[in-house]
Structure formats: structure tokens, C-alpha cells
Amino acid sequence: MTDHLTVVDHPLVQHKLTQMRDKDTATPEFRRLLREISQLLAYEITREMELTTKTIQTPMQEMDAPVLKGKKLALVSILRAGNGLMDGVLELIPGARVGFVGLYRDEETLEPVQYYFKVPENMGDRLVIAVDPMLATGNSSAAAIDLLKEAGATNIRFMCLLAAPEGVAKMKEAHPDVPIVTASLDERLNEKGYIMPGLGDAGDRMFGTK
């Protein structure tokens, strides 16, 4: 993956995203759509995974058939909204190892502070896909990627549903080696840090909180 930003403009992704943006779409439908889109984004983000072959026996004959090479990938959810994106990817890649990064924003310094961090071992040998639906300011995403690198990860990709130009710029500055795959590059952030036109608070909409 050479581009820093890939917008998956597939018609199915765009159609489902429009349904998610609609304020009248209720939580169960929102979650289902997120799961479906996450699988289509996963298809794109994993397209360059390396293959090897193994010898199998079909009902007709023996063949050397392609299988994924190397250690199982690590899927890292940036809490809490990352979990909504992760579920669908795990359905597609059930053997993936799973990690979690929890960050909150210190109201005085406005800097992200870590409250939870647990990732699989051998991070340096794995493709690591970090997931967070909303790339807004990019501060917490960039901090999460810092932590993954400190844990040894060298081959990281970032999957989100929506990205703001400000977040993309922040990630490009902090982590130019981490390609981003998203369903849309939206227009801007508003004064409260929400993505516009966006879809509102992704965590609240997927978990039914307010």
C-alpha cells in the first residue's frame, strides 16, 4: 500500500455510509451497517497480505493452494468506538489476534492519556490494523500508534469510517509510514471537534448512549 490515504469509493460502501450518516438510522441498523462496511474496508486494507502455498487434497486431486503467510495479524481497537469496527473484521479474519488501546483526554493539558493497553505478543512480526471509526483531530489516533510502535509494531495500517482533513494531516505528520483506509474524507472539523458533515458521535450511535 503506497498511498498514505485510500478512500474506498465502492458503491456499496458509499450507499451504506449514507444510511449510517442519516440521523434517523437507529442503533441496531447503525451497528449492522458498520459491521458490513468494516468488512469491505478490511478487504481493501488486507489486499497486500502475503501468501504462501500448502498442499491439500481436493476431491479431485492434490494441489498447492494459497494460504496466508506468516504470523496472524493483530487487530487493535482504539476504545471504545473501535470495537464496532473490529467486530466485522474479526468475522472475516477469525484467526486475528486482538489488542485494545484506551485513551482519554486530559481536560487541562488536552493531551491523550493512556488508561488501558493490551496487545498480542510479537507485534514486530505481524501486520497490525488499528481501528477507530472517526479520525477527527488525529491526536488520540497518533498517540495510539505511538504506543503500538513502542510495543514493537513496524507494519501498521489504520482503518476508519470517516476522516477529517485535520486528522489525516496530523497522522501524516506523526506517522507517514502508516497508511489510512477510510470510507470518506469529510469536509472539516467543527469548533467542538466533530467531523462535518459526519454522522455525530459514533460511540453513542453504535452503543445507544447519549
Ligand code: URA
Ligand atoms: N468522534 C465522533 O464520534 N464523532 C466525530 O464527529 C468526531 C469524533
